[in-house]
Amino acid sequence: MFKEIVELFKQDVWKNNTILVQILGLCPTLAVTTTAVTALGLALTTTIVLTISNVTISMCRRIIIPEVRIPSYILIISTLVAVTEILMQTFMFTVYESMGIFISLIVTNCIIISHAEAYAMKHNPFMSLLDAMFVGIGYTMIMILVGSIREILGFGTVFQGLNKLFGEYFADKYLVVLPADKTLIIAILPPGAFITIGLIIALRNAISRS
Amino acid sequence: MKPIVKGSIITGLYLGILTCLCLSIIVAVHEKTYETFVKTAEKERLNKQMAEMLPGIKYNNDLxxxxxxxxxxxxxxxxxxxxxxxxxxxxxxxxxxxxxxxxxxxxxxxxxxxxxxxxxxxxxxxxxxxxxxxxxxxxxxxxxxxxxxxxxxxxxxxxxxxxxxxxxxxxxxxxxxxxxxxxxxxxxxxxxxxxxxxxxxxxxxxxxxxx
Structure with a gap:
């Protein structure tokens, strides 16, 4: 059991990392990683949705009719996303505003549906919960990494705007790495996202090969 | 009734029920939170208007x-x-x-x-x-x-x-x-x-x- 969990952790975080190896769900990854904080916000939201959907689908796996399992996943996931969106609108308005349409686009994030199909349908709720959390850890790590690199190069700061996620205490808690006139605008434009992710994938491949 | 027809009817009913269930969850959450949301959005709009009235001033409290x-x-x-x-x-x-x-x-x-x-x-x-x-x-x-x-x-x-x-x-x-x-x-x-x-x-x- 314990061995199984460790193996699952290794798989989800490193060997089969959703962004770096499976290259899944790239659209939000590329679009919202302009700063570390928005990246973190979307990663956390995705993780929460993924966790609830994995557990729900795993609990319902015996009553889901196999022929229509994909429409069932879509219904369940879109309900979860709609509910999450409404709750965020109400209780975390500033976060909601800064992530905009990408919250509703979590529905189309193939990470969630692929884990429903490939994992939750075949395992018990507890293992599905762990799977979702491990995938979430792997996903969040890479999102923060890409977001930080782009923010440092593009704005010269890291974690600016943390107060939007965690309250006013964090309003001034960010690092200035580069002076504002030494930044690279391309880092916060879409090509910057592709280049950054490409370099990280290359780095990961180099590490796992050696 | 042919089994394939029966199967289709059951599947159809199943998807129908699932859809109703999902929709009612969304409607319930929406009903519960709508009022709070309108208030927050109004507050946020006011906050933005206020922030625009203080050009060039950096502050860190909730106006x-x-x-x-x-x-x-x-x-x-x-x-x-x-x-x-x-x-x-x-x-x-x-x-x-x-x-x-x-x-x-x-x-x-x-x-x-x-x-x-x-x-x-x-x-x-x-x-x-x-x-x-x-x-x-x-x-x-x-x-x-x-x-x-x-x-x-x-x-x-x-x-x-x-x-x-x-x-x-x-x-x-x-x-x-x-x-x-x-x-x-x-x-x-x-x-x-x-x-x-x-x-x-x-x-x-x-x-x-x-x-």
Whole structure:
């Protein structure tokens, strides 16, 4: 059991990392990683949705009719996303505003549906919960990494705007790495996202090969 | 009945029930939270409008929460009005104050003024007025940029805080002196009140919307 969990952790975080190896769900990854904080916000939201959907689908796996399992996943996931969106609108308005349409686009994030199909349908709720959390850890790590690199190069700061996620205490808690006139605008434009992710994938491949 | 037909009916029913279930969850959550959401969004809109009134000022508190009520015979004519204070590291760096004047041609004119810590006006917004269309209402931003003349004005950098007809340097439109004069004098009264009272203007009476 314990061995199984460790193996699952290794798989989800490193060997089969959703962004770096499976290259899944790239659209939000590329679009919202302009700063570390928005990246973190979307990663956390995705993780929460993924966790609830994995557990729900795993609990319902015996009553889901196999022929229509994909429409069932879509219904369940879109309900979860709609509910999450409404709750965020109400209780975390500033976060909601800064992530905009990408919250509703979590529905189309193939990470969630692929884990429903490939994992939750075949395992018990507890293992599905762990799977979702491990995938979430792997996903969040890479999102923060890409977001930080782009923010440092593009704005010269890291974690600016943390107060939007965690309250006013964090309003001034960010690092200035580069002076504002030494930044690279391309880092916060879409090509910057592709280049950054490409370099990280290359780095990961180099590490796992050696 | 053929098994394939039976299977299809069961599958159809199953998907129908699942859809109903999912929809009712969404509707229930929406119903429960809608009112709170409208309030938050309104607050956020107000916050943004306030932030725009403090150009170039960096502050780190929630302006809406800083809202206090004050009242004065000259600048609010006895009405209870809001004023907001922007703080940076506990030090006040800007104020947004609502005031009014009864000297307008058509009765009360309500104003929202933002002032920096040095006592200079940053921006003046006319909240409500009943001036004569085409004459008095030329001061509105829709008709002219007259309100821009207040930018940076303070009691110390104007030899006389008045319209040109009264010996100051705020312009006015011939034939419509009442409105500009009323507004200029109201701003002067506000600045005088502000320089006299300064931070002591801060009352403890919080606005109702904080609750």
């Amino acid at each position: 809406i929460k800083s809202c206090k009520l004050y009242s004065d015979d000259t600048i609010t004519n006895g009405e209870e009005y809001e004023f907001y204070t922007a703080y940076k590291k506990g030090r006040p760096v800007g104020y947004i104050i609502r005031s009014n004047t009864m000297k307008g041609y058509g009765g009360a004119i309500e104003l929202l003024t933002s002032i920096n810590a040095k006592g200079e006006i940053l921006q003046v917004v006319i909240v409500s007025q009943h001036e004569t269309p085409g004459l008095g209402d030329r001061v509105l931003p829709a008709n002219s940029n007259w309100l821009e003349e207040f930018r940076g004005a303070s009691l110390y950098n104007r030899k006389k805080f008045a319209i040109t007809k009264d010996g100051g340097d705020f312009t006015y439109v011939t034939g419509a002196t009442v409105t500009p004069r009323a507004i200029v004098n109201a701003e002067k009264a506000l600045l005088e009140y502000f320089s006299k009272k300064g931070n002591r203007m801060i009352s403890d009476k919080s606005c109702i919307q904080n609750d």
